[in-house]
Amino acid sequence: MALNPSCVGKSYPLSRPYPVEPETIRRFAEAVGDPAAVYTDQQAAQALGHPSVPAPPTFPFVVVARALDEVFSYDEIGFDPTYLVHGDQCFEYARSVRVGDRLVTAVSITGAKNLRGKDVLTLRADVADTSGEHVVTLRLTFVSLTAVKGGVGDAASR
Amino acid sequence: MPLRAENVEVGDELPARTVTVTRQGLVRYAGASEDFNPVHWNPRVAREAGLPDVIAHGMLTMAIAARTVTDWAGDPAAVVEYRTRFSRPVVVPDDPAGASVEVGGRVVARLDDGLVRLDLVVTSGGTKVLSDARVTVRLAS
Numbered sequence: 001m002a003l004n005p006s007c008v009g010k011s012y013p014l015s016r017p018y019p020v021e022p023e024t025i026r027r028f029a030e031a032v033g034d035p036a037a038v039y040t041d042q043q044a045a046q047a048l049g050h051p052s053v054p055a056p057p058t059f060p061f062v063v064v065a066r067a068l069d070e071v072f073s074y075d076e077i078g079f080d081p082t083y084l085v086h087g088d089q090c091f092e093y094a095r096s097v098r099v100g101d102r103l104v105t106a107v108s109i110t111g112a113k114n115l116r117g118k119d120v121l122t123l124r125a126d127v128a129d130t131s132g133e134h135v136v137t138l139r140l141t142f143v144s145l146t147a148v149k150g151g152v153g154d155a156a157s158r
Numbered sequence: 159m160p161l162r163a164e165n166v167e168v169g170d171e172l173p174a175r176t177v178t179v180t181r182q183g184l185v186r187y188a189g190a191s192e193d194f195n196p197v198h199w200n201p202r203v204a205r206e207a208g209l210p211d212v213i214a215h216g217m218l219t220m221a222i223a224a225r226t227v228t229d230w231a232g233d234p235a236a237v238v239e240y241r242t243r244f245s246r247p248v249v250v251p252d253d254p255a256g257a258s259v260e261v262g263g264r265v266v267a268r269l270d271d272g273l274v275r276l277d278l279v280v281t282s283g284g285t286k287v288l289s290d291a292r293v294t295v296r297l298a299s
Contacts, residue, residue, distance in 0.1 A: 027190045028190045028191065031183075031186045031189070031190035031191065032190075032218060032221035033183075034221075034225045036225075036228065036234075038233070048232075048233045048235070050235065054234050055234075056221060056224060056234055057221075057224045057227075057228065057234055057237045057240055058217055058221040058224055058240075061191070061217050062190075062191045062192065062193075065191070065193060066192065083203070083206070083207035083208075084197075085207075085213075085244070085247070086215075086217065086244050087244060088242065088243040089216065089220060090240070090242075091237075091240045091241070092238070093237060093238050095235065096234055145197075145207045145209075147206050147207060147208070
């Protein structure tokens with residue numbers, strides 16, 4: 001598979017709304033090992049001035065990953081996700097994601113290049129509530145690791 | 159009570175934390191985040207990709223480091239920007255001890271409007287796993 005540089009600049013249609021529910025946030029906070037009451041208790045959230053329970057800061061990546069699954073085709077970009085790892089990640093928040101949000105994500109490709117033999121894909125994702133309020137912008141890089149010889153991702157073994 | 163900007167000085171250290179990451183923890187994070195990439199749970203696939211063993215999700219490491227900041231600031235909404243590079247993987251062996259992730263942080267700048275910049279140091283087994291891990295928080299002022 002070879003990267004198709006003409007994809008750089010491409011924007012994808014908005015994702016379907018991602019409804020943020022209390023259980024989604026509780027489960028995520030538990031999985032990242034954060035027992036703070038603000039992630040499960042409406043009163044604790046309100047005491048800090050939140051209208052509803054907020055999500056931990058890295059939760060928006062889950063929303064964006066869901067949007068990528070929906071709108072994205074790695075084939076079209078020529079990026080092999082068989083052995084995908086994260087290169088870097090940036091979040092710029094307008095506010096916290098919170099219970100009751102219905103989040104839509106606009107994804108665009110900001111870069112696609114081969115660095116030291118590895119394909120590197122750079123994306124931007126703008127997450128907004130269905131009311132149009134901007135919530136958070138993510139910038140991220142995915143790296144496609146090359147399979148070791150004989151692995152399922154090793155083209156020579158196919 | 160959330161931290162206030164006037165109570166913060168450049169050079170302040172955030173309380174250091176050490177967090178254990180086990181295979182079970184990776185499965186739990188995979189489920190909660192719906193990230194089922196096999197390099198995070200299948201040793202065969204991890205080795206095919208040239209990794210020594212299963213590795214933690216970079217986003218789990220980033221989340222573990224975030225708690226150091228949100229505990230210190232007292233409010234997750236204080237975080238206005240958070241960025242990092244995933245410089246080395248956190249390799250998680252299949253034993254009860256798992257991997258250890260050590261998180262530290264320091265105040266590097268106080269800006270106008272309650273904004274405070276932090277640098278985080280995140281290591282596993284003495285190796286830096288996040289690099290250029292930077293957070294900007296907005297504290298009440």
